[in-house]
Structures are given as structure tokens and as C-alpha cells.
Amino acid sequence: MNVELVVDAKATLGEGPSWDDRHQLLYWVDIEEGHVLAYDPFNQTNTKLPVNERVGFVVPTQHDDKGVVGLQSGLYFLNWDTGVLEFIDDPEHHLPNNRFNDGKCDPAGRLWVGTMDLDAKQGAASLYCVQPNHQITKKVNHVTISNGMAWSMDHSYMYYIDTPTKQVIRFNYDKDSGAIDQPTVVITIPNDSGSPDGMTIDEEGMLWIAYFHGGGVARWNPETGEQLAFIDVPAVNVTSCTFGGEDLDELYITTASKETSSEELQTYPNAGGLFKVKPGVKGAPTYQFNG
Template identity: 55%
Template structure:
């Protein structure tokens, strides 16, 4: 395991692998910066968006759809220019968008959270391919990691303070969800579940805030299968990348750590990679929207 670049984020999050350019992308939520590291050129670029930035996904035209502080929008990959789509919580100025990801059909899902983490103040929204935003789940506190099964019949998500992974029946044609149930329970001593990804065997990988680790779970049995230890406590999310999707990328945070914590964890906030980790990921879905090119 090693740090990918000599940069630390205050709240690194939302890693997504762009297979077309062989680039790992991630955000620093609190600094409002979108980071990209091209593994072919070994070039690290930073794109400030000048507002809180919860998550991004790659669009079919190569730009980004983003969960921003003020709503959902597109980010021009070259200039950082933002084209807002809509702000479904403009009436809730103390909320911001948090984690997000594309579903198998190319729709963008993203959750909201209260800046004070007020219980039940968050929701999960879906941005469909016609740029309509639909509220899918409400009364969440810190909606986080999302994943979909390979057969596109199950949607998984985390509400961090619940220390659990919830599964829903999922209709790929419509984005409808139903039959919510808890499939994994996380012991509190292991750290709070944060971001999440899924591998080619349908197993879930969970980052643990204040847990110093990423863990692998079987959602059919609720059993923990594997653990990757980190040299930092605040592990925020993970995804697979690399030419064969065999490299595990992990984001971390410095937020809230004391001076003594930082002295003991000098790499806190780094993006880490475990090359050839022994498992294979699933390619990230692109956001499909015919008017992306005109909108950005």
C-alpha cells in the first residue's frame, strides 16, 4: 500500500475510476476541490469548484455530474465551470449533498446531510436521464456508500450512524426501490461505515471512519470476509481501478484530528492504493444524458 500523490485532503471522499482515461478521481468535500490522477501520465490535477463538493461521476461526454453544496450540476472537466441542474433542498440551507454514484442504467444517485448532522435530516435523490430529480429515501442522517448488484436487482446503501448496510429491491428500468432490509451490521468498535463499493463477486467493501480499515463483506450472509488495515484512522471510501480493476483505491480524511493525531498519522487525508489487491472491481457506470454536451 502506498499514497498515490503527495497531497492530503481535509475530507477526501468519493473515489471513482475513469477507465477511458485511466484516471482516478476523488473529491475534497470541505475544500471544494476535484482531484484527478492520470495513471498513464502520472499527472495530478486539482480543479477548484468553490463550494462544498460531495461526489462526482463521469458523464458519457467525459465531464462530471456532481453532488454540490447547492444542488446537482455538471462540472466541465477542463475549466471547472459549473452548470447547475437543480437544487432540491434549496429550502434547507443547512443541508449539503454528500456521497453519490451512478446506477447501472446511468442515473446519478446522491444523498444529503445536515451540516450539523441532525438525525433524520438527510435524503437520497436520483437524477434521471431526463435531468429530473426524484427523492428516493428520506429521514436519513448521513447517507453514504452506494452500490448495485451485478444483476441490477439490488441497491445497497449506508446510513453511517445506523452502523448497517441496507439493501433494497431495485428496478433497473425505472429506478424504483422497495423491500428495504438490513443485510450487514457493523460492530461500533470497528469504526463507523462510510463509503462503499462492490466487487466482481458481489461482495461489498466498506470504509470505516475512525476504524483504520476497509473491510469486505458478503451481503447474503452478513459475514465479514477480509480486512485491509490503513495507517490512518479516518477512512472514508474506496473503489477499484487500474487496467484490470485489480487496484484498490482508498480515500481518507484529516478533518477533526488533533495535532497529536496528525503527528501520529502524517498521511491522514491521503489517497492510498493497494496495487493488485487480489480482488477485482466492477467498472463504474457513466451518467447517460443526451443533453450533457449542450448543458456544460
């Protein structure tokens, strides 16, 4: 399977890809450098918006001119044209050593955001849900590194990764209320595969999971707990993935140069780049925040 380098960004910690279907743009971030990035596949340009602090994720909104970002100091709207930030809220203002990590919107347009301690202190983080009216509710506590999220195509399940557990948890999910319950382990990642990071889902209900320290992206069946396929990516630290393109048949993959040795960088000089592959299946859309 041909994995194509589309941006040789050499990002320190490339992460958080989301596809903006209206503008046909791939948004992503470099967490440690404080950059929000927008890749235009038609023009093959990668626009950089500095936000001057760690940024865990970026997601599109119903507004043409802005998205939502999770910074270390809280949640903000970001104006694409001016770079101006508009504060929304910070549910962890009392935890200055925590930052936002992965964030995604559910099929109803709510924003789900997770945190982590800068030193990855065990159990110091949480997962939150932000309603369109900006009301924030804590959904999962005692999390260590809140990471990948996905919703089943029939909207009955939510899948979730707390990286150090090396597990994917499935919750029963109510689209109308945003309630989740009955957490069940459906996938356990082998110890020698690296750490599960970002995640997305395809139209067949299979999960695609990026492996930090694992050099690729794996496709899993959450019904059987079986790994179905593996895509080698030319980087040691593969961080996340999402489906994009006009037909949602392209898998965009983010990587990091962080925690890559000088010897590994000689083998993988494009670590920190944005990659793309056509895996032969279409994916779920990136949902927008309705706030």
C-alpha cells in the first residue's frame, strides 16, 4: 500500500487531524510548537497559524470563519483568517500542569475533549463533553492520556482510548442526550505494538488506530477484537489518522519527530510529516461543532 508524504513538516508532535468537508481542507496541529495547520490538497499548500501555546486539537465548526482549538489555557474559537482567539471555557483551570489532548465532535455536534498531565501523571486527567451552548460535563475521570475517539456508523456506540491502558473501550452512546454508559473493553493492543494514540472509524465499522512507538496504523474489528490490517508509515511515532478527500477514501496520518533518535531519523527523515494513503475503504466524516 503506497503511503504518500504530503507535507514534510518535520513537526515536533503532529496530531489531531480533522477533515473540513465544506472547504476540502485537512486541519491538524503541532502540539509542542503551538501551530494550527491547514493542508489544502488541491493547491498542495500547508498554512500555519501560530497560537503561541500547546494546542492539542482543532475541529471545524458550523461557522465558515472559525474552528475550535484546545490550548493549554482552555478551549477557544480560532478565526481562520485573522488568527484571533475567542475564549470559551477551561474546565481544568485549577490544574495548571494539565493540557488538552485529543478532541472530536460527535454525530450531534457536541465537542468531546480529553486532557493529560504534562508529565503523564497517572489518573490526573479527564474526558469532557461540551454542549453547543458551551455547558461542559465531565464524562470520564481518572484518565492518564486521553486520546482516540470514534462513534459507530449507527451512532449507538462511542469508542475511546486512554493510551497507557493499551485498550479500546466501547461505551453505549445516546446521540440525543450525549449519555455514555456500560464501558466494555473491545480491543487490547499487544505490548510489542507500541501505544495506541489517535483513532478513526471507517464505513464498515472498523477502527483505525495510530501506534506511537509502533511505526504505523492498524485496522481493527471492534466486534471480534481482531487486528485486520497494518499500514507501515515511515515514522516511528505515528500519532493519529482521519479520513478525508472528496469521497472520504483517503486516510490522512499525522506523525511526530519527538522521541525519535538520531539513528531513527536517518532511517525516517520525514518523521513529523503528514502522510496520506488510500486504504480501499471510505471513512466516517469529521463532525462539526454546533456551538
